[in-house]
Amino acid sequence: MIELSNVHKKFGSNRVLQGVDLVIPKATSMVIIGGSGTGKSVLLKSVLGLVRPDSGTITLDGQDVTTGDRDAFLARFGMLFQGGALFDSLKVWENVAFRLLRGERKLPKPQAREIAIEKLRRVGLKPETADQFPAELSGGMQKRVGLARAIAAEPEIIFFDEPTTGLDPIMSGVINDLIREIVTEMGATAMTITHDMTSVRAIADNVAMLHGGKIRWTGPVSELDATDDPYVQQFIHGRATGPIESVR
Amino acid sequence: MSVLSPVASIGRATLSLLASLGRIAIFAVQVVGHIFRPPFYPREFLSALMQIGWFSLPVVGMTALFTGGALALQIYAGGARYGAEAAVPSITAIGMVRELGPVLGGLMVAARVTSSIAAEIGTMKVTEQIDALVTLSTNPLKYLAVPRVVAAVLVMPILVAVGDSIGIAGGWLVGVNQLGFNSAAYLQNTVNFLEFWDVASGLVKGAAFGFIIALMGVFHGMNSGRGAQGVGAATKSAVVAASVLILAANFLLTRVFFTS
Numbered sequence: 001m002i003e004l005s006n007v008h009k010k011f012g013s014n015r016v017l018q019g020v021d022l023v024i025p026k027a028t029s030m031v032i033i034g035g036s037g038t039g040k041s042v043l044l045k046s047v048l049g050l051v052r053p054d055s056g057t058i059t060l061d062g063q064d065v066t067t068g069d070r071d072a073f074l075a076r077f078g079m080l081f082q083g084g085a086l087f088d089s090l091k092v093w094e095n096v097a098f099r100l101l102r103g104e105r106k107l108p109k110p111q112a113r114e115i116a117i118e119k120l121r122r123v124g125l126k127p128e129t130a131d132q133f134p135a136e137l138s139g140g141m142q143k144r145v146g147l148a149r150a151i152a153a154e155p156e157i158i159f160f161d162e163p164t165t166g167l168d169p170i171m172s173g174v175i176n177d178l179i180r181e182i183v184t185e186m187g188a189t190a191m192t193i194t195h196d197m198t199s200v201r202a203i204a205d206n207v208a209m210l211h212g213g214k215i216r217w218t219g220p221v222s223e224l225d226a227t228d229d230p231y232v233q234q235f236i237h238g239r240a241t242g243p244i245e246s247v248r
Numbered sequence: 249m250s251v252l253s254p255v256a257s258i259g260r261a262t263l264s265l266l267a268s269l270g271r272i273a274i275f276a277v278q279v280v281g282h283i284f285r286p287p288f289y290p291r292e293f294l295s296a297l298m299q300i301g302w303f304s305l306p307v308v309g310m311t312a313l314f315t316g317g318a319l320a321l322q323i324y325a326g327g328a329r330y331g332a333e334a335a336v337p338s339i340t341a342i343g344m345v346r347e348l349g350p351v352l353g354g355l356m357v358a359a360r361v362t363s364s365i366a367a368e369i370g371t372m373k374v375t376e377q378i379d380a381l382v383t384l385s386t387n388p389l390k391y392l393a394v395p396r397v398v399a400a401v402l403v404m405p406i407l408v409a410v411g412d413s414i415g416i417a418g419g420w421l422v423g424v425n426q427l428g429f430n431s432a433a434y435l436q437n438t439v440n441f442l443e444f445w446d447v448a449s450g451l452v453k454g455a456a457f458g459f460i461i462a463l464m465g466v467f468h469g470m471n472s473g474r475g476a477q478g479v480g481a482a483t484k485s486a487v488v489a490a491s492v493l494i495l496a497a498n499f500l501l502t503r504v505f506f507t508s
Contacts, residue, residue, distance in 0.1 A: 050379050074385045085380035087372075089295075099384045102287065149384075 001026050007056035016042050018213030029183050029190040031200050034210035040193035078150035082162040084142040086134035093130035096148045119148040140171035160192040164199050176202035275467050279393045292395035300361050301403035308353045312411035316418025324427050337434045338441035340419035349412040350450045351498050354457030358490040362465040366486035369469025370479035397462040404458030405451040449505045457494050464490035
């Protein structure tokens with residue numbers, strides 16, 4: 001279980017997180033929604049330790065994420081970045097097997113390559129893709145390679161940062177279905193940030209809306225449409241008028 | 249506007265410069281600290297050796313060739329004023345190995361390699377590849393900085409040695425073909441005049457410049473701002489900082505090596 005308690009973070013005078021409280025139960029899929037610039041990525045990166053909160057606590061299974069063995073902590077995570085964040089200088093299979101080729105649980109190269117190809121197949125990419133470089137792939141394929149890399153070491157927790165941004169509706173659907181299937185079959189805990197409502201409905205068990213630096217609303221995805229919170233209603237229906245200012 | 253405004257501006261600029269130097273010093277200590285601790289990344293090291301060393305050979309060679317030739321012409325023209333034309337081989341050799349070989353080689357490699365490292369790592373930063381490294385349990389300093397810094401420190405003395413040789417050859421070509429020197433006498437004069445420390449001091453300078461070249465590229469790349477403009481600014485700052493530090497380090501090392 002991931003638990004965030006009263007998490008604050010500011011950059012200069014910009015107070016991005018202003019007391020975030022959130023619980024993500026084990027083996028569930030939490031989707032964080034909210035407008036651009038509301039701090040969704042900062043929240044996600046705070047859990048991973050890529051951003052250090054100014055105050056508040058973040059715990060994983062009761063243990064503060066800032067203490068303990070950092071490598072062991074990160075080994076439990078997989079992450080799909082918004083732009084894929086694939087390493088240009090490495091072949092696709094080397095990207096997917098990056099963690100398997102290094103560190104304490106390093107595997108022999110042929111075995112790591114085999115696992116990488118299997119993961120590529122899992123996300124719908126042909127084995128021939130393995131020897132290409134990321135720059136040779138389309139945006140959707142890069143996203144799928146990023147997804148394969150995120151699941152390569154079979155992590156307990158997977159984070160997805162805007163998984164469908166920049167993709168056409170069909171490819172978005174493919175990625176959403178893949179994420180749902182993978183999270184279910186691996187029994188992983190998932191945290192996704194997005195403002196794509198189709199993704200929310202496809203991926204989420206629970207939804208939390210981040211606005212004004214705080215969690216404005218949280219609950220099961222089945223209750224999302226029924227909530228009378230005006231912020232949530234404006235956001236999910238994409239209305240220009242409402243309590244959320246359209247010019248931010 | 250207060251009369252103290254210019255003073256305040258100078259103060260702010262000074263503090264900013266000192267803060268930057270402090271950040272660079274801390275970064276350098278961190279990188280050096282990681283050099284001797286595993287994990288090591290031999291593949292990245294070999295790749296850096298090729299990029300920094302092998303692919304810099306043409307630019308270092310061409311720079312040295314023309315510099316050696318021009319130096320021979322200048323020494324001949326200057327020496328003719330008081331009948332010291334015969335000093336061309338010895339002064340060309342000592343000028344190349346002590347100063348021009350390492351300094352011009354360092355500046356040319358800085359232009360080629362520092363910019364490339366800063367742009368590559370800056371792009372990795374803005375495309376979240378450095379964050380991805382962290383989530384994959386890989387320390388960016390160990391993976392990106394250490395291989396490049398170690399490779400640059402090891403390969404720069406070799407580049408300087410090659411540059412020195414080609415520079416002396418440039419002087420010899422001009423001396424023999426244009427200034428009327430006897431080929432064998434020119435080479436004999438060069439060999440007889442040079443001492444071990446003349447050459448070794450230039451190689452030590454090369455290693456120091458290699459450290460500066462790679463460190464500035466990695467530091468500015470990792471601290472790059474957002475977007476294309478941020479990467480461009482980081483690249484520019486890296487090359488400027490590396491060039492200035494090379495010249496400053498050259499002065500300090502020359503003072504240490506040759507002032508007694």
